[in-house]
Amino acid sequence: xxxxxxxxxxxxxxxxxxxxxxxxxxxxxxxxxxxxxxxxxxxxxxxxxxxxxxxxxxxxxxxxxxxxxxxxxxxxxxxxxxxxxxxxxxxxxxxxxxxxxxxxxxxxxxxxxxxxxxxxxxxxxxxxxxxxxxxxxxxx
Amino acid sequence: xxxxxxxxxxxxxxxxxxxxxxxxxxxxxxxxxxxxxxxxxxxxxxxxxxxxxxxxxxxxxxxxxxxxxxxxxxxxxxxxxxxxxxxxxxxxxxxxxxxxxxxxxxxxxxxxxxxxxxxxxxxxxxxxxxxxxxxxxxxxxxxxxxxxxxxxxxxxxxxxxxxxxxxxxxxxxxxxxxxxxxxxxxxxxxxxxxxxxxxxxxxxxxxxxxxxxxxxxxxxxxxxxxxxxxxxxxxxxxxxxxxxxxxxxxxxxxxxxxxxxxxxxxxxxxxxxxxxxxxxxxxxxxxxxxxxxxxxxxxxxxxxxxxxxxxxxxxxxxxxxxxxxxxxxxxxxxxxxxxxxxxxxxxxxxxxxxxxxxxxxxxxxxxxxxxxxxxxxxxxxxxxxxxxxxxxxxxxxxxxxxxxxxxxxxxxxxxxxxxxxxxxxxxxxxxxxxxxxxxxxxxxxxxxxxxxxxxxxxxxxxxxxxxxxxxxxxxxxxxxxxxxxxxxxxxxxxx
Numbered sequence: 001x002x003x004x005x006x007x008x009x010x011x012x013x014x015x016x017x018x019x020x021x022x023x024x025x026x027x028x029x030x031x032x033x034x035x036x037x038x039x040x041x042x043x044x045x046x047x048x049x050x051x052x053x054x055x056x057x058x059x060x061x062x063x064x065x066x067x068x069x070x071x072x073x074x075x076x077x078x079x080x081x082x083x084x085x086x087x088x089x090x091x092x093x094x095x096x097x098x099x100x101x102x103x104x105x106x107x108x109x110x111x112x113x114x115x116x117x118x119x120x121x122x123x124x125x126x127x128x129x130x131x132x133x134x135x136x137x138x139x140x
Numbered sequence: 141x142x143x144x145x146x147x148x149x150x151x152x153x154x155x156x157x158x159x160x161x162x163x164x165x166x167x168x169x170x171x172x173x174x175x176x177x178x179x180x181x182x183x184x185x186x187x188x189x190x191x192x193x194x195x196x197x198x199x200x201x202x203x204x205x206x207x208x209x210x211x212x213x214x215x216x217x218x219x220x221x222x223x224x225x226x227x228x229x230x231x232x233x234x235x236x237x238x239x240x241x242x243x244x245x246x247x248x249x250x251x252x253x254x255x256x257x258x259x260x261x262x263x264x265x266x267x268x269x270x271x272x273x274x275x276x277x278x279x280x281x282x283x284x285x286x287x288x289x290x291x292x293x294x295x296x297x298x299x300x301x302x303x304x305x306x307x308x309x310x311x312x313x314x315x316x317x318x319x320x321x322x323x324x325x326x327x328x329x330x331x332x333x334x335x336x337x338x339x340x341x342x343x344x345x346x347x348x349x350x351x352x353x354x355x356x357x358x359x360x361x362x363x364x365x366x367x368x369x370x371x372x373x374x375x376x377x378x379x380x381x382x383x384x385x386x387x388x389x390x391x392x393x394x395x396x397x398x399x400x401x402x403x404x405x406x407x408x409x410x411x412x413x414x415x416x417x418x419x420x421x422x423x424x425x426x427x428x429x430x431x432x433x434x435x436x437x438x439x440x441x442x443x444x445x446x447x448x449x450x451x452x453x454x455x456x457x458x459x460x461x462x463x464x465x466x467x468x469x470x471x472x473x474x475x476x477x478x479x480x481x482x483x484x485x486x487x488x489x490x491x492x493x494x495x496x497x498x499x500x501x502x503x504x505x506x507x508x509x510x511x512x513x514x515x516x517x518x519x520x521x522x523x524x525x526x527x528x529x530x531x532x533x534x535x536x537x538x539x540x541x542x543x544x545x546x547x548x549x550x551x552x553x554x555x556x557x558x559x560x561x562x563x564x565x566x567x568x569x570x571x572x573x574x575x576x577x578x579x580x581x582x583x584x585x586x587x588x589x590x591x592x593x594x595x596x597x598x599x600x601x602x603x604x605x606x607x608x609x610x611x612x613x614x615x616x617x618x619x620x621x622x623x624x625x626x627x628x629x630x631x632x633x634x635x
Contacts, residue, residue: 073160080154087143093150094202 005054012054019047027122028115037118041125048130057137068134072127079120082113144190145199145214147183148222148261151176156254166245170237173250177230180257184223191219192612196619196629198267206631207331213267213630216616217467221264221394224471227598228386228478229257231591235482236379238588239489244289244377252289256282256383263391267630269320270327272395273313276359280306283388286380287372298375305368309358316351323348330630333402333623341406349404349411353396353418360392362452363421366445370429373441378485381437385444386478390470393451397466400455401620402627408458416456420547422449423554430561434496436484436569439561440477443520446554447473453547454535462538464617468609469531472602476520476527479595480562483513486588487569496565501574508589510570516596517566519603521559527603528555530610 027040051060086095098112155176162168191197191214199212214222233253240249259279266272284306288299321327323344324335336345354365361369369389373381396415404411426449429442451473454466486509487502488494503510515526522528532555539548602609619626 069160069163073157076157076160077154080150080157084150084154092200092203093143093146096202 009054012050016047016051019050020044023047027118030118031112031114037121038125041122042129044122045126045129045133048126049133052133052137057134066130068127068130070127072124072131075120075123075125075127077120078123079117082117082120085113142197142199144183144187145197145212145265146201148180148187148226149212149258149265151180151183152254152257152261156251156258159251159254160248163248163251164246166242169245169250173233173254174237176254177226177233180226181223181230184219184226187214187219188216188223188612191216192615196626198630198632207326207328210271211267211328211330211630212265213330213626214265215619215626215629216612217394217397217620218264220467220471220612220616221390221474222261224474225257225260225264225387228383228474228595229253231478231482231595232379232383232386234591234594235382235485235588238584239379239485240377247289249286249289252282252285253383256286256387258282260387260391264394267329268327269317269329269332272329273310273317276313276391277310279388279391280310283384286383287376289380290377292375294375298372301368302372305358309355312351312358313355316348316355319344319351320348328630329398329402330627334627334631336403337406337623341404345404346407346410349400350414352399352404353411353415356392356395356399357418358392360389360396360452361422361445361448363418363425363449366422366425366448369445370438370441373444374437378481378488382478382481382485385441385481386474389444389448390474393448393455393470396452397455397463397470397620401458401463402623405458405623412456412458415452416544416547419449419452419456420550422446422452423550424449427554427557427561431557436487436494436496436499436565437481439565440480440484443480443558443561444477446558447477450532450535450551450554453551454531454538457535457538457542457544459538459541460617460621461534461541463620464613465531465534465536465538467531467616467620468534468613469528472519472527472531472599475595475599475602476516479516479592479599480513480520482588482592482595483509483516484565486585486592487513489588490585496568498575499569500572501570503570504574506585508593509585510566512589512593512596513570514566515600516592517562518559519596519599520562522555523559525603527599529603530606 023040023043026035026043027037030036030040048060048064051063083094086093096113098110100108100110103109155173159169159172162172196213196215200206201210201212236249236253256279259275259282262275263272263279266275284299284303287302288295320332324332326332326335339345357365373384376384400412400415423446426442426445430439430446433439433442447469451466451470454462454469484494487499490502490506491499493499519526519528522532532551536548536551539545539551
């Protein structure tokens with residue numbers, strides 16, 4: 001018998017976006033409020049897992065054509081380069097810097113290099129979670 | 141520029157990450173990891189040179205001052221061990237090019253290899269007890285993957301045991317750090333050492349010291365806690381085994397050396413005597429194992445246990461000679477164990493078996509292999525011009541100074557039995573009649589032999605050039621004998 005999961009799929013289409021937006025908000029707000037790269041990444045992968053539940057591995061792979069192992073490597077590279085980058089400015093490694101910028105829409109905003117490090121964490125967390133789930137899901 | 145201190149960690153980290161991108165292209169992987177390994181050795185050599193001229197170098201990561209941020213501390217002890225690690229890493233990498241096989245290479249072998257070096261170098265260089273835990277985990281997780289990679293039945297069974305033991309010991313490590321933090325309120329090793337010194341090491345600190353001994357004893361395979369080691373190491377493929385045998389247990393020993401000289405040297409009556417007794421028992425158990433087996437791998441694996449015991453005995457003496465001997469022997473042992481495992485691997489490739497009963501007459505078919513093994517064997521036992529001698533001599537001097545005559549006798553007799561166990565491999569494997577082998581593979585032996593020859597040559601030079609090496613060893617021992625040197629270097633303002 002073929003099951004009809006129309007309701008699940010329709011709800012997922014809406015919810016996945018909401019979850020991803022919320023996870024990005026949590027990720028960006030990590031410096032001032034609870035959250036950060038780890039929870040953000042975990043929640044983004046939750047959205048993808050929801051897609052996996054509603055659809056199947058092939059559909060999601062066509063929807064998001066990402067090699068998550070490369071994503072892990074990219075995340076590690078971003079974080080490690082942030083750490084190493086302070087060397088170029090003759091500061092001890094992992095020294096972070098921040099400044100205020102006047103951005104077009106957001107106005108006066110402080111940008112901090114710690115966000116770059118967090119971006120690496122974010123990508124690694126998504127990559128690791130999705131690699132684990134996909135590998136287990138694919139193996140017979 | 142102080143940042144150079146962190147380069148032995150950063151370089152393999154970046155290499156490992158970049159290698160993930162080239163997972164399927166083994167040629168590029170080999171090229172990149174070879175270059176990175178060469179750079180790593182150059183950096184480590186420069187570091188040793190730099191420290192010998194300028195004294196202890198401290199990097200305050202993220203520009204935060206000492207007790208509040210993480211510090212990376214390169215003293216001579218850490219730099220020498222980093223140098224040895226990069227040398228061993230280079231040789232094992234060379235062996236892996238021919239000896240590990242395509243199916244492992246394509247599944248991130250070289251990346252994980254680099255991450256293991258990150259963990260080991262980081263553990264040697266860090267000056268923060270929780271950071272030490274993190275680097276231990278980096279090292280252990282890489283070792284889990286290296287142990288299980290390939291997925292044969294033996295590997296799966298033994299990695300399960302290995303992971304179980306290490307997860308438990310890691311949990312114990314966290315608990316111990318939690319106790320320590322609740323007593324002294326700091327995680328910086330120099331600051332911990334200073335505060336314990338001020339408090340005069342009350343009873344609870346002695347309890348924590350013994351807990352650290354259990355944790356690091358589990359990692360470093362000291363007497364009642366060594367039971368996981370023979371089986372787990374036996375399952376690993378040869379280059380991985382060489383890496384494990386040379387590096388992993390030595391990080392545990394280094395941690396005992398660091399904590400027992402820097403943090404807990406104030407009430408030696410209990411803790412150091414306990415360490416002394418356990419180390420003597422470790423030597424005895426190791427010797428029994430080394431003599432009992434007819435398997436080349438098993439014999440050398442039990443020789444790791446013996447060496448751990450000898451080094452720990454040197455640490456327990458807590459005098460200049462004993463500590464210098466321990467450091468000297470530690471470096472010697474890292475090099476020679478890697479060399480012996482690589483040589484055993486080549487013997488297994490030639491004969492298709494690791495049992496001594498199925499070997500014989502190898503000296504006729506492979507004379508180069510035979511004489512390299514002979515040199516490695518007598519270096520291991522500590523025959524005078526070679527590298528095992530000076531370390532043991534210093535440890536014995538330290539023991540005589542302290543009046544630890546039982547330990548002295550055990551170390552001396554153990555040398556004899558080590559020589560017996562390793563010569564048995566030589567006699568049964570290399571002498572006698574050539575038996576008909578079924579070679580395990582058609583890999584040309586000469587190319588596999590190169591890294592082993594490099595290691596044995598370094599080991600021989602290390603033994604002959606004792607006069608040249610000795611000042612470095614003494615400089616490495618200074619902060620161990622007088623922890624105030626280390627504390628002052630890290631906590632500059634208060635110092």
